Amino acid sequence: MTAIIVAVLAFVACVLILQTLLRTGLAWRLATDIPNERSLHERPTPRVGGWGVVPAGAAALLLCAPSMWPIAACVLFLAAVSLIDDRRGLPARVRFAAHFVAVIAVIVAHPAAVPWWALVVVGFLMLWLVNLYNFMDGSDGLAGGMALFGFAGYAAAALAGPAPAVGLGLASIGVAGAAAGFLTLNFHPARIFLGDAGSISLGFLAGALGYWGWQHGVWPIWFPALVFAPFIADASVTLIRRLARGEKFWQAHREHYYQRMVRMGFGHARTALVWYLFMAAGIILANGALHFSLSMQWLAVAGWAVVVVAAGAVVDARWRRHEPRRSEQS
Numbered sequence: 338m339t340a341i342i343v344a345v346l347a348f349v350a351c352v353l354i355l356q357t358l359l360r361t362g363l364a365w366r367l368a369t370d371i372p373n374e375r376s377l378h379e380r381p382t383p384r385v386g387g388w389g390v391v392p393a394g395a396a397a398l399l400l401c402a403p404s405m406w407p408i409a410a411c412v413l414f415l416a417a418v419s420l421i422d423d424r425r426g427l428p429a430r431v432r433f434a435a436h437f438v439a440v441i442a443v444i445v446a447h448p449a450a451v452p453w454w455a456l457v458v459v460g461f462l463m464l465w466l467v468n469l470y471n472f473m474d475g476s477d478g479l480a481g482g483m484a485l486f487g488f489a490g491y492a493a494a495a496l497a498g499p500a501p502a503v504g505l506g507l508a509s510i511g512v513a514g515a516a517a518g519f520l521t522l523n524f525h526p527a528r529i530f531l532g533d534a535g536s537i538s539l540g541f542l543a544g545a546l547g548y549w550g551w552q553h554g555v556w557p558i559w560f561p562a563l564v565f566a567p568f569i570a571d572a573s574v575t576l577i578r579r580l581a582r583g584e585k586f587w588q589a590h591r592e593h594y595y596q597r598m599v600r601m602g603f604g605h606a607r608t609a610l611v612w613y614l615f616m617a618a619g620i621i622l623a624n625g626a627l628h629f630s631l632s633m634q635w636l637a638v639a640g641w642a643v644v645v646v647a648a649g650a651v652v653d654a655r656w657r658r659h660e661p662r663r664s665e666q667s
Contacts, residue, residue: 355529382529436467
């Protein structure tokens, strides 16, 4: 019952904030996304979803898990920096420096009893989660839905897993509730976008809460990666391809798998629903695997990796058939 109350309060808070911004016209003055040749949308749209998601999510952390105040402080710091980026634009080095500071602060505030090199690896993975979430915020309902499913998956594991952690579970369900509130305005056709303040913050929370749960023995190191596997796989493969071609990975483009699905005719809504199904299946597997033996856990991780890779190969094959037709039509 407490989890339901937290989720509902976060949902209502996020919706009220965002509806107020839209009705007063503040949303348009704070930050507006203007379509360009790399966009999947056609109309200028306010990108202030973070103004609703972040306060509701941070409040859930502070009220439900006070010991996580360093994480809440860092997410507010990242949201503030990203708000400036949404409004005026910031150099990539400034943005990355802020991400680095936030990740280091969380690791220092909540040090895990592992070798230093393991913390370096975990810190790098957290930095990657921060940025990949931003890369994957480009289609109606996608990033918000991934947050809803992903943090709900965290909550399920924290509240009902082998090592219950009530504070972590309630904080996670609060973030999921806020994401659901944002989705009421972001599912296709979107009236509002997440913006960097929202996507960077959600990516950070995915990494920070995943790290906290691992550090406190709530779940193994593979669990957060399996929960957010579709996002991680898409962004990682796309990054590797762009780096191999010598391109700047931080520049906007339309080469992600979800972008290709939209461009091939799936549309925003169908693309989001397909990703929701993948996310839900991975989360069910991840939560179930917590009760497996260690060897079976890693077998489940490997099996799901094969499924995700196969799904990507299907999209690649359809894209190769789609491109010649597209060239002929143009």
